Amino acid sequence: MRVPGWLLRHRVTVEPYDGDSAYGPTYRPPVEVRALVAEANKVTRNREGVEVTxxxxxxxxxxxxxxxxxxxxxxxxxxxxxxxxxxHTAPGLPVPQSTEVMCE
Structure with missing residues (x-):
């Protein structure tokens, strides 16, 4: 089961990170996706395991x-x-599959 489309009330533009160049980070072409956005401060961990907000x-x-x-x-x-x-996946359970992105 996927996250119901009616819950995804916002539009977000995503430019996937493609790596670094001599001039800084590079990104692939932007894509607009439907999403549910909550702008709230939460503590999480980055790729290195460091706590960030x-x-x-x-x-x-x-x-x-x-x-x-x-x-x-x-x-x-x-x-x-x-x-x-x-x-987030839960095969066999009645909960929706989704992708969660934590942002700076």
Whole structure:
């Protein structure tokens, strides 16, 4: 079961992180996705395991291409970066599959 589409009330633009170049980070072309956005401060851990504060959390359909360091534009117009990405699955259980992105 996937997260119901009627819950995904926002539109978020995702520019997937593609690596670093001599001129800084590079990104793949932007993609607009439907999401549920909560702009709230929460403590999470980054890729190195260091505690950081997430200022926005995004829930989307499963399979979102959004590696950490990806650039996201929230419905408010604020541009932020992905701290961590979690794919939630529960085969056989009546809970929806989704992708959760914690943002700076």
């Amino acid at each position: 997430s200022t926005a959390q995004i829930i989307t359909e499963p399979g979102l291409d959004c590696p950490p360091e990806s650039r996201l534009t929230l419905p408010s117009g604020r541009v932020t970066k992905a701290i961590s990405v979690a794919n």
